[in-house]
Amino acid sequence: MSTPFYVSPQQAMADRAEYARKGIARGRSVVVLTYADGIVFVAENTSRALHKVSEIYDKIAFAAVGRYNEFENLRIGGVRYADLRGYSYDRADVTARGLANVYAQTLGTIFSSVGEKPYEVELIVAEVGRTPDDDQIYRLTPDGSVVDEQNSVVVGGNADSIGNYLGQRHQVGLSLTEALRLAVDSLARDPNGGSPRTLTPEQLEVAVLDRQRFQQRKFKRILGSQLGRLLDGDQSAEADDEDKPAATSE
Amino acid sequence: MEANTRGTGRLPAAFLTPGSSSFMDFLAEHSPELIPGRRSLPEGLTVEAPHGTTIVSAVFDGGVVIAGDRRATMGNVIAQRDIEKVFPADEYSAVGIAGTAGLAVEMVRLFQLELEHYEKIEGTVLSFEGKANRLTTMIRGNLGMAMQGLAVVPLFAGYDQDLDRGRIFTYDVTGGRSEERGFAATGSGSVFARGSMKKLYREGLSSQQASMLVVQALYDAADDDSATGGPDLARKIFPIVSLITEDGFRRLSESEVSGIAHSITDKRLEHPNGPQAPLI
Numbered sequence: 001m002s003t004p005f006y007v008s009p010q011q012a013m014a015d016r017a018e019y020a021r022k023g024i025a026r027g028r029s030v031v032v033l034t035y036a037d038g039i040v041f042v043a044e045n046t047s048r049a050l051h052k053v054s055e056i057y058d059k060i061a062f063a064a065v066g067r068y069n070e071f072e073n074l075r076i077g078g079v080r081y082a083d084l085r086g087y088s089y090d091r092a093d094v095t096a097r098g099l100a101n102v103y104a105q106t107l108g109t110i111f112s113s114v115g116e117k118p119y120e121v122e123l124i125v126a127e128v129g130r131t132p133d134d135d136q137i138y139r140l141t142p143d144g145s146v147v148d149e150q151n152s153v154v155v156g157g158n159a160d161s162i163g164n165y166l167g168q169r170h171q172v173g174l175s176l177t178e179a180l181r182l183a184v185d186s187l188a189r190d191p192n193g194g195s196p197r198t199l200t201p202e203q204l205e206v207a208v209l210d211r212q213r214f215q216q217r218k219f220k221r222i223l224g225s226q227l228g229r230l231l232d233g234d235q236s237a238e239a240d241d242e243d244k245p246a247a248t249s250e
Numbered sequence: 251m252e253a254n255t256r257g258t259g260r261l262p263a264a265f266l267t268p269g270s271s272s273f274m275d276f277l278a279e280h281s282p283e284l285i286p287g288r289r290s291l292p293e294g295l296t297v298e299a300p301h302g303t304t305i306v307s308a309v310f311d312g313g314v315v316i317a318g319d320r321r322a323t324m325g326n327v328i329a330q331r332d333i334e335k336v337f338p339a340d341e342y343s344a345v346g347i348a349g350t351a352g353l354a355v356e357m358v359r360l361f362q363l364e365l366e367h368y369e370k371i372e373g374t375v376l377s378f379e380g381k382a383n384r385l386t387t388m389i390r391g392n393l394g395m396a397m398q399g400l401a402v403v404p405l406f407a408g409y410d411q412d413l414d415r416g417r418i419f420t421y422d423v424t425g426g427r428s429e430e431r432g433f434a435a436t437g438s439g440s441v442f443a444r445g446s447m448k449k450l451y452r453e454g455l456s457s458q459q460a461s462m463l464v465v466q467a468l469y470d471a472a473d474d475d476s477a478t479g480g481p482d483l484a485r486k487i488f489p490i491v492s493l494i495t496e497d498g499f500r501r502l503s504e505s506e507v508s509g510i511a512h513s514i515t516d517k518r519l520e521h522p523n524g525p526q527a528p529l530i
Contacts, residue, residue, distance in 0.1 A: 055370055077265040079370050083273055087363055088284065105259035106266075217366075 013143075016111060016118045020142035023066055023120025029156030030063045030124065031187060032149075033170055034135050035179035038128045038210040038218065042183035045205040053207045055219035057082040057094045059128050061209050065156035066121035066142075074103060074123065091216070096127030100138035100146050108144020118142050122155040128209035128218050132172065154186070161191040176238045180206065180230055201227045273367035274360065274388070286356040287392035296399045300329035302354060304439035304471045304478040305336065305346030307407045307418045308451060309432055310460035313495035314416025316407040317464040318346045319439070319472060320487050321479030331482065336490045338499040340365040343381055343408025344492050348437030350400040357388055357402055364388075378410040382419045382427060390425035405436045409494045416494065433463075439471030439478035446470035449527040461491050461502065465510050466524060481511035 007015075028044040030052055041063050043052040053063045056078050064071035078099055086094045103123060111118045123140040137149040152170045154163040166186045174182070184204065188196040206222040213220065222230065229237035264280045277284055291297065300322040307316040318335035321328060329351075336346045337358045345361060347354035364384055369375050376384070385406055392402055406419040418430040433451045435443040446467040455463065465481070468489050472480030481488050488507040493500050518524060 049373065051373065054373075073266050073268070076268075076371060077261045079367065080265045080273075080276055081261060083363055083367050084277070084281065087273075087277075087359065088281075102259065102261055106261045109260045 013112075017143060020111075020118045020120050024122050024142070024155070025157045027065045027156050029154050029158055029162055029187060030065050031152070031154050031162065031166065031183040032063055032124050032126060032137060033152035033166065033174075033179055033183060034132060034137075034172070035174045035176050036132070037176065037212045038208055039126050039135055039137065040176060040179050040183065041124075041126075041205075041207045041209075042180065042187065043205040044187055044199065044203055046203055047205075051205060053205055055207075055217065056099065056125070057086065058091055058216050059209060059218050060094065060096050060099060061126055061207065061219050063124040063126075063155070064121055067119070070119045071121040071123065074106070074119075074121065077106070078103065078125075096125050096136050096138060100125045100140060103140050104144045104146045106144075107140060107142060111143045122159075124149075124153060124155060126209060128211045130211065158191045162186045162189065165189060175235065176208065177230055177233055177235055181233070184231065201231060271368050271371040272384075273364050274384075276367075277360075285391065286353055286360060287388070287395055289395070291395060291398050291400075298324055299353075299400065300324045300333075300351045301477070302333060302335045302348050302351045302437065303475065304435065304437040304443055304468060305348050305405045306435045306440075306443045306447065306464045306467045306471070307346065307405055307430075307433065308447060308455070308460045308463055309416040309418060310455040310457050312416075313409050313457060313493055314407045314418060315457065315460040315464050315491060315493050316344050316346050316405065316418075317461075317468060317489050317491040319468050319479045319489055320482070321472075321477065322351050323477045326476075328479075331479065331485065332487045334490055336492055336501075337362070338492070338501075339381065339406070339408070340369070340375070341498045342375075342411060342494060343378070343406065344494055344499060345385070346405045346407070346436070347402060348404070348440075349402040350395075353392065353395065353400055354402040354404070357392070357404070361385060361388060375411075377412065378408060378417060381408070382406055385419075385421065386425040386427050389421050389423065393424060396423040403436050405434060407434075407494065409496060409498075411496070414496070433467075435467065435471070437478070439468075439475035442474040443467040443471040446524070450525060457493050457495070461493070461506075462510055462514070464491060465489055465507070465514055469514055469518070470524060481515060483511070483515060 030043040032041050041053040045052050054075055056062045062075055082094045110116050119142050126137045129135050137153055139147045139149050139153050152166045184199055188199050206227055208220055209218045226237050302322050305318045316336055320332050322330040322333040339345045339362055345358055401423045404421055410417050418434045419427055420430055420434050420436055421427055433447040450463050469480055472478040488511045491502045491507050
């Protein structure tokens, strides 16, 4: 039996981080930003069925980039965690902070265990509060770090350049139309300085956590014609369907 | 009981194992002690616990109405005057419960979660039949306790989005499920409520007429069944009436039900037996 090569722990971790980062950088980005009535999630995603943005619990949503099977697994784990916790205690006891901690532990353990390959995913866990000050956004990286983000955050390929653009232009108290416009503009930019692409509603997956909804569940997908009208700058589309019960997505 | 975090704080393997979209299945595997009906009672012992009584439901043009009285009894004692027995199951369905109140309320919580969990995992809602079948499974799981006197007998009503109409299902203690035409009732006062609705029900009712119909039926049930409570005008405790249409679940406000209850009690001062159907 030959002697295995010695690899320093620093090098091993750096390799793992590099591996995960490359996997994530291949995918398109997801943008999450706050607006006056809540938090909006915008992803470039042509699939109608395979979501990058999903509901976890009453006020908590999840967005992810990277390998689909890995983040889908984490999403389902999160839904099970939230539902079990809400059932054992009370719905109010399910929080984004708790969920982010569990995800961080899970990702961190996988990242540093020798037997497993690191997950190539980056996650966002967000919770809408009663007021804009209570909104919480957490970003989780493959090594299990948690970053408490304010106002806006981007994950995925080109996250740096999109994040800079967004960070400079985002303001507190945007309307949904303005926030969506800004998110789409930032996603459509060419990082190499070329002319921006045009993103149609069919290429976008948009959802909100809207604190103004009277239902207990604040998550809502924005689909089809309503999305089209919002992108065209039609302010009246913001209130769409709000006096009706949430069409149970889809 | 703790939802997560054994050892490292990492999600346990069961949470990340691909599997069923059912929360009940997950619970059965991970925390079976949390499933209602899983507990065993000592042999031959009967437990006295508050019981909920009458639930009524009727189909109208474009939806279904479901209503329940507010009384819970324990033997011949009124245990609670303002208990709630009608709950939204999801956006398009509701469940009304008769039987052992404590168990029934727990069963409803789990049923609500079961539907919501499926919706979140699958990204789509269960079919109406699928929802009704999940409830069957839960009642069947409670059979052991039902045989010792702790039965739960729900009524499931909702708007079927595939068929575009209201539908009602009733259950027996063994989980036997039957779809009802037009109207249905369950619980101790149900014989009287059903008799009342049989005479008053007709096709093509509006939602207002159907709401009036179910409150009339509850009044008649309370009239003859001591375990069913009528509208309590003095304490302002009125039946819970909920409508489910293609716009979803809506519980009538207290003032709306108060209006219906007052108009019925006013009329009953003149005709104690209520509205009369033609002899032939």
